[in-house]
Amino acid sequence: MQKLYKMIQRVASSSSTVLIQGESGTGKELIARAIHEQSSRRDQPLIPVNCGAIPEDLLESELFGHVRGAFTGAAHTRTGRFELANNGTLFLDEIGDMSPKLQVKMLRVLQEKVVEPVGAVKTVKVDVRVIAATHKNLEKEVAENRFREDLFYRLNVVPIHVPPLRERGNDIPLLVDYFLEKFIGNQGDKQVIIGPEILDMFLSYRWPGNVRELENLIERLTVLSDGEVEREDLPEKILHGSPDYSAAENPSVVVPEFGNIVANLGEGVDFNHEVDSFENQLILSALDSTGWNKNKAAQLLNLNRTTLVEKIKKKGLERMEG
Numbered sequence: 133m134q135k136l137y138k139m140i141q142r143v144a145s146s147s148s149t150v151l152i153q154g155e156s157g158t159g160k161e162l163i164a165r166a167i168h169e170q171s172s173r174r175d176q177p178l179i180p181v182n183c184g185a186i187p188e189d190l191l192e193s194e195l196f197g198h199v200r201g202a203f204t205g206a207a208h209t210r211t212g213r214f215e216l217a218n219n220g221t222l223f224l225d226e227i228g229d230m231s232p233k234l235q236v237k238m239l240r241v242l243q244e245k246v247v248e249p250v251g252a253v254k255t256v257k258v259d260v261r262v263i264a265a266t267h268k269n270l271e272k273e274v275a276e277n278r279f280r281e282d283l284f285y286r287l288n289v290v291p292i293h294v295p296p297l298r299e300r301g302n303d304i305p306l307l308v309d310y311f312l313e314k315f316i317g318n319q320g321d322k323q324v325i326i327g328p329e330i331l332d333m334f335l336s337y338r339w340p341g342n343v344r345e346l347e348n349l350i351e352r353l354t355v356l357s358d359g360e361v362e363r364e365d366l367p368e369k370i371l372h373g374s375p376d377y378s379a380a381e382n383p384s385v386v387v388p389e390f391g392n393i394v395a396n397l398g399e400g401v402d403f404n405h406e407v408d409s410f411e412n413q414l415i416l417s418a419l420d421s422t423g424w425n426k427n428k429a430a431q432l433l434n435l436n437r438t439t440l441v442e443k444i445k446k447k448g449l450e451r452m453e454g
């Protein structure tokens with residue numbers, strides 16, 4: 133993190149375009165905000181746009197604006213986010229998901245520093261610092277012709293690679309302390325202690341969700357525990373590690389085979405029955421992998437404990453002995 137802080141400070145003083153790459157949950161948005169906050173543009177707006185979440189046509193008018201009557205439904209002129217970010221910073225999140233058509237437009241804006249609202253005859257001059265981020269590997273996207281090479285070079289003036297949490301073990305204790313403080317804050321005399329044994333387990337875990345996953349775990353621990361955190365308080369995936377990536381995402385719930393159901397589709401299946409039995413298998417494997425601890429099984433399935441308990445009762449699920 134120290135290296136990143138130095139990088140942020142150096143980058144902040146310029147107006148160069150920054151491209152932040154890193155796995156999901158590594159802190160890319162936090163870094164973008166820090167760069168803006170430390171730059172001379174800090175009193176001007178920081179405007180975020182999530183290029184992955186907005187459909188192509190909407191994104192175009194979202195970014196560049198449109199004039200009244202530009203298309204059906206365009207009852208009013210609308211200022212685009214580029215213009216809203218004038219003199220400030222535009223944060224283009226998930227730039228790797230931008231469509232080829234918009235990539236062309238984006239390149240033009242970056243080169244000429246003017247935007248052309250949809251349906252407009254005149255262009256508008258803008259002074260915007262662009263910070264882009266993506267969890268994709270853009271070099272690879274370029275190599276596979278999904279991302280324009282010229283746009284990549286325009287964006288990649290200052291590259292920042294944020295390493296995954298598993299590659300920066302030194303940060304883990306610092307982040308743990310920070311999040312404990314954040315979530316316990318001013319709850320009187322409540323204390324949650326994460327001892328060396330638990331920290332060791334954190335260090336050998338893979339953290340596929342990176343800092344976000346650690347943050348969520350600490351939040352959960354501060355809610356569920358009081359005093360010293362025990363091994364049993366940790367999710368199964370941290371206790372028993374994760375041999376490969378797919379297992380890391382969902383370690384102990386064995387998802388039943390769809391193959392048989394699909395094979396039977398030719399003869400027709402009973403939808404409700406199949407869904408029901410799929411549910412049963414998911415619930416049973418979560419219960420089995422947690423030794424029928426309903427709290428932990430509910431956590432694994434991201435269900436409320438009461439919802440799970442009701443389902444177990446309604447379905448009449450029972451523990452198989454032996």
Ligand SMILES: Nc1ncnc2c1ncn2[C@@H]1O[C@H](COP(=O)(O)OP(=O)(O)OP(=O)(O)O)[C@@H](O)[C@H]1O
Binds near residue numbers: 133156158163307
């Ligand atoms: N160094 C850090 N210190 C404190 N909190 C952090 C740090 N890095 C990340 N976080 C927290 O982790 C969470 C995820 O961070 P952020 O949203 O910036 O990640 P991201 O890389 O943009 O993820 P995604 O690719 O999924 O959008 C946020 O709640 C953020 O506050």
Ligand SMILES: [Mg+2]
Binds near residue numbers: 160161225
């Ligand atoms: Mg993000």
